[in-house]
Amino acid sequence: MPALTKGKFFLTWIILILWSGSIFSQNPIVPPGVYIADPTARVWKDGKIYVYGSRDESPAYYCSWRYDILVSDDMKKWKLYPDRFSSKGEHDAVPYSDDLLYAPDCWYKEGKYYLYYCLANNTLTEGVAISDSPTGPFIEGTNIEVGKYHEIDPAVFVDDDGQGYYVWGQFNLKMAKLKPNMKEIDVSSVKENVLTEKEHFFHEGTFLTKRKGVYYLVYAHMGRAGRPTCIGYSTSTSPMGPYKYGGVIIDNDHCDPGNWNNHGSLVEYKGKWYVFYHRSTHGCKSMRKACIEPVYFNEDGSINEVEMTSQGAGGPLNPLDEIEAEQACLLYGNVRIQTFSPIEEELGKIWNGDCVGYKYLDFRKGVKRIKMRIASGANPGKIDIAIDNSWGQSIGTIDVPGGCNLKNWQTFTCSVLPVDGIRALWFRFSGEGEDFFRIDRFQFEK
Structure with a gap:
C-alpha cells in the first residue's frame, strides 16, 4: 500500500474509532465524514433500533467494500459501529468475491442474525452472512442461489406464520419464499413483476413490512422528474401480492444539486412509525447520508407524504444552540x-x-x-x-x-x-x- 494511501486509511480509522463511542442526533443521523445510504431499520429483542445500509466513500462510484451499523434506543442519539462486514481487506468475509457491496438487509431467527448483502457482480449477486450479535461482525458470507435472477437490493420479511420471503430486483420486483434455514430461497417459488415501473413506479431498493394485516412494499419510486428520488409504497393483503399502488412517502429532490436516487425503510418504534431514507451530498449521486422522518397513517391505511426536515425524529432545532x-x-x-x-x-x-x-x-x-x-x-x-x-x-x-x-x-x-x-x-x-x-x-x- 502506498504511504499516502496508508496514511489516509489510518486517519479514517482513527476518526471512526473516535465517533464509534460518540452520539449524535438530528438529520442526518450519521456523523460528519461518514456516508451511510440505503438505510434498512430493524428493531430487535433488546428494544433498540438498528440501521443497516450501504457505506459510500467516493463521489466516483456508489457504495464500498464494507458495511457500518447505526444503533439507537431513542431515535435521536445514534452510535456508529464501523466495518461490521467486508467483501475484501482485513475483515474480508466473502472469500469468493472482492466486489462492491450494495444495499443490505438483516433478520433475526433463533439466536442468529442473518445479514443479506448483494454484490456488484452479474452472476453472484445475492449472499448471506451470520452473527451472534446484531452489530456483528458478520462472517462466513455465502452465495444465495437465485437462478437466472441476478439483481440487487435484497429485503427479507418473515410473516406471523414463520414463512420467510426474499424480495429483490430492479425495474420489476422479484419475490421468493425463504427456506427455514434462512440461507436459501425456493427458486421454484420466484414470482416476477410483483411491482413494475409502469404500474407502481418501481425502480429498486425494496423493503417489506406489515401493519394491521396489510403488507406494505416500500421502494425507490421513479414517478417524479425522471429520477427515483421518492420513497413510494404499494399495499396488499397477501405477501406475494397483487399489490396496489399507494403513493409517495417522501421525496428527497433538492437535498443536493447532484441528487439521483432514494432508498429506505418503514419501521414502527415505540408505537410510532418512521420512514428512513437518504440524501446526497457533495453535488454527486453518491456520498449519501441516512435520515429519518416521522410518518402518519390514515384510517384507510394510506400514508401521508412527509417533507424533508433538519430536525428528523427530534423536536425543532433550538436557534440559541450552534x-x-x-x-x-x-x-x-x-x-x-x-x-x-x-x-x-x-x-x-x-x-x-x-x-x-x-x-x-x-x-x-x-x-x-x-x-x-x-x-x-x-x-x-x-x-x-x-x-x-x-x-x-x-x-x-x-x-x-x-x-x-x-x-x-x-x-x-x-x-x-x-x-x-x-x-x-x-x-x-x-x-x-x-x-x-x-x-x-x-x-x-x-
Missing part, C-alpha cells in the same frame, strides 16, 4: 454540503441566486442577532436571512467582503427582526462570480 450549516434539508442552485476536514462539513460552492432551507427552528424564546462562521472568497457576497420559505420575509442581512481565499474562518454577525413560533429558516445568497464564501455553522443570540 447549528451546523450542513444540516440544511433543502439546497437550491449550485450550493452543496462538502467536507473541509475528515470530520467537519460545510456549505460550499455557493453561487449567486443559491439558497438553503432549515426545517424547523423554535424561535419562541426570542432572538435578536445571528452570528455565522464564514470563510470568504475573492468576491464579496451577501447572505439574506429569511423565514418560512425561500421567498419569505427577510429578517436580517450579512455582508461578506471579498479579497480572501476561502481558507480563513471569521465570525460575522447582524441584528435580526423579532421572530416567534416554530419556523423554517432560509439563507439566500447573492454576489458576483461564484464560490464567494463557505459557511461552517451559525447561532442566534437573545
Whole structure:
C-alpha cells in the first residue's frame, strides 16, 4: 500500500474509532465524514433500533467494500459501529468475491442474525452472512442461489406464520419464499413483476413490512422528474401480492444539486412509525447520508407524504444552540454540503441566486442577532436571512467582503427582526462570480 494511501486509511480509522463511542442526533443521523445510504431499520429483542445500509466513500462510484451499523434506543442519539462486514481487506468475509457491496438487509431467527448483502457482480449477486450479535461482525458470507435472477437490493420479511420471503430486483420486483434455514430461497417459488415501473413506479431498493394485516412494499419510486428520488409504497393483503399502488412517502429532490436516487425503510418504534431514507451530498449521486422522518397513517391505511426536515425524529432545532450549516434539508442552485476536514462539513460552492432551507427552528424564546462562521472568497457576497420559505420575509442581512481565499474562518454577525413560533429558516445568497464564501455553522443570540 502506498504511504499516502496508508496514511489516509489510518486517519479514517482513527476518526471512526473516535465517533464509534460518540452520539449524535438530528438529520442526518450519521456523523460528519461518514456516508451511510440505503438505510434498512430493524428493531430487535433488546428494544433498540438498528440501521443497516450501504457505506459510500467516493463521489466516483456508489457504495464500498464494507458495511457500518447505526444503533439507537431513542431515535435521536445514534452510535456508529464501523466495518461490521467486508467483501475484501482485513475483515474480508466473502472469500469468493472482492466486489462492491450494495444495499443490505438483516433478520433475526433463533439466536442468529442473518445479514443479506448483494454484490456488484452479474452472476453472484445475492449472499448471506451470520452473527451472534446484531452489530456483528458478520462472517462466513455465502452465495444465495437465485437462478437466472441476478439483481440487487435484497429485503427479507418473515410473516406471523414463520414463512420467510426474499424480495429483490430492479425495474420489476422479484419475490421468493425463504427456506427455514434462512440461507436459501425456493427458486421454484420466484414470482416476477410483483411491482413494475409502469404500474407502481418501481425502480429498486425494496423493503417489506406489515401493519394491521396489510403488507406494505416500500421502494425507490421513479414517478417524479425522471429520477427515483421518492420513497413510494404499494399495499396488499397477501405477501406475494397483487399489490396496489399507494403513493409517495417522501421525496428527497433538492437535498443536493447532484441528487439521483432514494432508498429506505418503514419501521414502527415505540408505537410510532418512521420512514428512513437518504440524501446526497457533495453535488454527486453518491456520498449519501441516512435520515429519518416521522410518518402518519390514515384510517384507510394510506400514508401521508412527509417533507424533508433538519430536525428528523427530534423536536425543532433550538436557534440559541450552534447549528451546523450542513444540516440544511433543502439546497437550491449550485450550493452543496462538502467536507473541509475528515470530520467537519460545510456549505460550499455557493453561487449567486443559491439558497438553503432549515426545517424547523423554535424561535419562541426570542432572538435578536445571528452570528455565522464564514470563510470568504475573492468576491464579496451577501447572505439574506429569511423565514418560512425561500421567498419569505427577510429578517436580517450579512455582508461578506471579498479579497480572501476561502481558507480563513471569521465570525460575522447582524441584528435580526423579532421572530416567534416554530419556523423554517432560509439563507439566500447573492454576489458576483461564484464560490464567494463557505459557511461552517451559525447561532442566534437573545
